[in-house]
Amino acid sequence: MLCQNCGNAEATTHIKRIINGEATEVHLCYNCAEHLGYANMFSGFGFNISNMLQNFFPEFTRALPSLDTSERCPTCGTSFEEVVRTGMMGCADCYSVFYEKLKPSLSRIHGRATHVGKSGAYQIESSASPKLEDTVIRLKTELDEAVKVQNFELAAKLRDEIKALEGGAQNV
Amino acid sequence: MSKWYQLQGAENDVVISTKVSIARNVKGYNFTVKLNSEEKYEIADKIDEILDKKLPGKFVSTPMNEVGRDLQISLAECNLVSPEFISFAEGRTLVTTEDESLSIMVCEEDHLKIQSLLPGLELEKAYELSNTLDTLLDEDLEFAFDKKLGYLTQCPTNIGTAMRASVTLQLPALSMRGQIPRLASMVSKLGLVLTGAYGEADNPVGSLFQLSNQVTLGISEEAAIENLKSISLSIVDQERITRNELMNSLKFQDILWRSIGTLKNARVISFGEFMEALAIAKVGISNGEIKVPCERMNELIFTMQPATLNVRFGQSLDRQVRDVKRAEAIRKIFE
Ligand SMILES: [Zn+2]
Ligand SMILES: [Zn+2]
Numbered sequence: 001m002l003c004q005n006c007g008n009a010e011a012t013t014h015i016k017r018i019i020n021g022e023a024t025e026v027h028l029c030y031n032c033a034e035h036l037g038y039a040n041m042f043s044g045f046g047f048n049i050s051n052m053l054q055n056f057f058p059e060f061t062r063a064l065p066s067l068d069t070s071e072r073c074p075t076c077g078t079s080f081e082e083v084v085r086t087g088m089m090g091c092a093d094c095y096s097v098f099y100e101k102l103k104p105s106l107s108r109i110h111g112r113a114t115h116v117g118k119s120g121a122y123q124i125e126s127s128a129s130p131k132l133e134d135t136v137i138r139l140k141t142e143l144d145e146a147v148k149v150q151n152f153e154l155a156a157k158l159r160d161e162i163k164a165l166e167g168g169a170q171n172v
Numbered sequence: 173m174s175k176w177y178q179l180q181g182a183e184n185d186v187v188i189s190t191k192v193s194i195a196r197n198v199k200g201y202n203f204t205v206k207l208n209s210e211e212k213y214e215i216a217d218k219i220d221e222i223l224d225k226k227l228p229g230k231f232v233s234t235p236m237n238e239v240g241r242d243l244q245i246s247l248a249e250c251n252l253v254s255p256e257f258i259s260f261a262e263g264r265t266l267v268t269t270e271d272e273s274l275s276i277m278v279c280e281e282d283h284l285k286i287q288s289l290l291p292g293l294e295l296e297k298a299y300e301l302s303n304t305l306d307t308l309l310d311e312d313l314e315f316a317f318d319k320k321l322g323y324l325t326q327c328p329t330n331i332g333t334a335m336r337a338s339v340t341l342q343l344p345a346l347s348m349r350g351q352i353p354r355l356a357s358m359v360s361k362l363g364l365v366l367t368g369a370y371g372e373a374d375n376p377v378g379s380l381f382q383l384s385n386q387v388t389l390g391i392s393e394e395a396a397i398e399n400l401k402s403i404s405l406s407i408v409d410q411e412r413i414t415r416n417e418l419m420n421s422l423k424f425q426d427i428l429w430r431s432i433g434t435l436k437n438a439r440v441i442s443f444g445e446f447m448e449a450l451a452i453a454k455v456g457i458s459n460g461e462i463k464v465p466c467e468r469m470n471e472l473i474f475t476m477q478p479a480t481l482n483v484r485f486g487q488s489l490d491r492q493v494r495d496v497k498r499a500e501a502i503r504k505i506f507e
Contacts, residue, residue, distance in 0.1 A: 016255035018248045021478025023255055076202040091202040092316035092324045109329055113390020115322030117333045120310045137392045144398055
């Protein structure tokens with residue numbers, strides 16, 4: 001399908017919108033999507049974009065032939081090729097099955113970050129060091145406060161503390 | 173029963189609404205893309221059962237394929253469901269409180285999208301609402317979670333907190349002054365996205381923009397909320413200052429009074445024309461040029477939309493008839 005804006009390139013971004021009481025779908029190429037301000041949006045969460053592989057997994061459009069894409073998740077049967085093509089995981093286990101292959105994309109989207117914040121009722125018991133995480137979250141909140149009131153001396157001190165704790169956590 | 177958007181919220185001269193969504197997937201089920209309708213309704217049944225037990229009478233559960241097209245689109249116009257959710261109704265269920273301030277889209281992209289909607293800038297309150305419902309459901313449904321990656325979602329961009337908080341801002345003055353591209357690039361450096369709410373992303377109807385957090389991994393919910401709140405407040409300030417500057421210009425005063433004239437007098441008005449006039453009228457509100465309270469004006473952004481008007485009059489109105497009904501309703505507010 002061709003881009004509805006320029007008519008030249010293949011449409012890779014599909015946006016569902018409600019305009020004048022009717023549901024419509026706009027199909028755009030990557031460049032036009034970016035130009036029209038749609039490129040930074042996410043799929044779901046009200047933005048309704050389905051990005052195809054070039055957008056979400058650019059590294060695989062190049063690397064795909066050399067990767068073993070036939071590997072399947074034993075739980076849901078999704079192949080890695082399917083994950084790359086649709087940008088969607090088939091089940092929670094897909095994350096651990098394809099973790100190594102996904103790493104470049106995940107770190108491109110999220111950086112090297114690991115989860116901080118809420119964890120479910122079932123995770124608190126199994127969590128190895130909840131106390132450390134709680135401390136980091138508390139320090140980060142304090143850091144935000146310090147930055148807001150422009151107390152940069154305190155902010156620098158908090159930042160060092162957080163770094164030290166997070167560094168320690170990664171070495172465990 | 174009134175809807176959430178009929179109530180008053182903080183900073184509502186600039187901020188129309190606040191929405192906090194949390195995506196969750198039930199352990200033991202494949203993600204939505206790999207489920208059949210039966211499994212999807214099974215998940216909806218589980219949610220209904222828990223809510224009936226813990227909060228009896230508070231929520232109403234509606235399978236989307238039992239809802240007429242006008243009502244489906246109206247739900248999307250009022251921000252309660254995504255256009256994606258109604259693009260394919262089979263297997264999808266909307267669970268909502270009567271005022272629509274707290275709801276769950278079941279089997280949209282993820283199994284659950286728990287969402288709260290409040291008028292004005294009410295980020296902490298909205299997060300509290302969604303978070304409480306999440307905790308309550310989590311006691312009975314185990315959600316897919318990984319210690320490093322956080323809550324697991326169908327699309328890898330949402331893992332971590334799987335939370336998106338967004339505020340809808342009406343920025344007519346900053347738009348008129350050509351400040352939106354500058355703002356958009358500034359907020360993107362701070363981990364947020366600014367984009368048009370209705371119509372085109374770069375030139376939205378009625379200068380309505382959505383500001384939301386982009387980062388879900390490596391930041392706590394509270395920190396993300398606080399970050400979005402402080403940047404929202406700074407944009408609110410900039411918009412107010414720019415509105416005051418505009419009011420000093422005779423050329424703008426002329427535009428303002430013509431727009432107020434349109435709202436008070438039009439006999440036939442499209443949604444687009446109404447939204448443009450409303451956006452300009454908003455500039456005059458801080459100067460007391462308009463006596464209508466902000467919440468009454470903001471409510472119209474939802475109630476005057478085409479499909480929502482159809483629902484109100486109980487029939488799919490002809491476009492021209494609808495434009496007449498709209499003009500009547502607006503005149504009643506502004507007279
Ligand atoms: Zn194009
Ligand atoms: Zn899987």
